[in-house]
Amino acid sequence: MKKAILFGLLLAAFGAFGQEPEKVIDKINAKLATVKDYTVNAHIDADIPMIKIMPSKAKIYFKQKDKVKIESKGITILPKQGFTELNTFLSDKSKYTAIFGDSLKIRDVDTRLINIIPNSSSGEIVLAKIWVDQKNAVIMRSQVTTQTNGTVKTDFKYGSQLSYGLPSELKFEIDVKKFKMPKSVAADINKTSTDKKKTKSKPRTKGNITITLSDYDVNSGLSDSIFKEKKKNQQ
């Protein structure tokens, strides 16, 4: 009888422990769900090997569930993934299994790692790790590995919009080892073979893009038509 009670308690404890990461994710999703739409000014600072670009400004429009529009006067470079993909993926619990990992202190905030393992092997996301501030129900760091884009690590900082779970700064660390210059268009006849050998040494494989977000306008009721113009504006 005692053994049966002990076994029952252990089973209940493991069962509760197994559901806990999903509850944490539920809280994050619930917080983000309060944001129907927003616009925000972005200051983008990219430090990527093989790309030299000055800091630029853009305006980002977002509307649930995954409509995003980036408006900029000049050319801006952003990570291909990182704005909505993870949240969209997390919002559908049937697509993944969440498992708690280690605890970690990120910028003096206690976080807990949750490993997100997709249930299907055919999806874009191969593995995701999120470090969650359970107290505020926000993601402090994420590391998403996809089939086509490699691994993207993102650090989140929060400010005035913490109550909505919207960050004030995003720092992306992207994998750049796949970049290859098309030699036919990049021919540089000024460079001698010695110069070329010098430039080939120690290539960096990681790039950083820091996006500072300010002047949020949350739930102002953005029209869908703004997002329909996306393709025209991005050309």
Added chain:
Amino acid sequence: MLFKNTYNEFIKIVSKPRSYLGLGALTLLIGIIIFAMKADGESMVSFVTASFEQTLSFNGKLVNGNLIAFIILQMLVVHIPLLIALVTGDLISGEAAMGTIRMLASKPISRTQIVLSKFIAGAIYTLVITLWLGILSLLVSHVVFGTGDLMVLNSDGLVILPEADILWRFGLAFCVAFLSLLTVATLSICLSAFAENSIGPIVATMAIIIIFTIIGSLDVSVFDSIKPYLFTTHMASWRSFFENPVPFGEIMNSIVILLTHIVLLVGITLFKFNRKDITS
């Protein structure tokens, strides 16, 4: 007297139909490039950004007037030397072939001044061609495509320059491009002093440019010691104005080498022409 003779030399250039061939060809080529870029510019740019776009997304107007002007400049600076040599290669040898050089030498003007006036007239023609290239490529492409940040591809990667930081680069790039073309003009005038017909100096100029360019582009260390002294190596130094930061030291080095070529070639021409037998 030098001014008057330069004016006369320029009138001679203007009166030759071949002088308009360069301007006409430039206009046609720029028109074709702008039409092609308007029709399919996006796919050309995506070919360049393809390897980055797996991980990154480029937002904003990538195909704009600044990019088109840069592409035009890059495509045509390679071919314009032929158009320049077509006119300047004829300046002395053409007179020798027609026999007018004797009449010219009988005027109360020194042979040195005759040569210098031909060089100045050739330089003015080169300047006209460069300005025409600049006006057409910058103005027309800005009218057709609008303005925007400039994305430049070189062997080190992509450089994206803000719109407000571009015009001065184009201005200085055209100045260095003019200097490069002036070196070609000087070379063809110099070769012209050695020839008795027009075709020889024109073909010889292009042959020298082709040979030097091939030596410069061969990726073998045996040529590394001579590459820095070939004028063709420095003909593309206008591109350096579109790097960030601008390598002013390298550009100054290129300018010095191009100017040295010009001075040397003018010197050789003066030496040859002052001793040229024009009686036979």
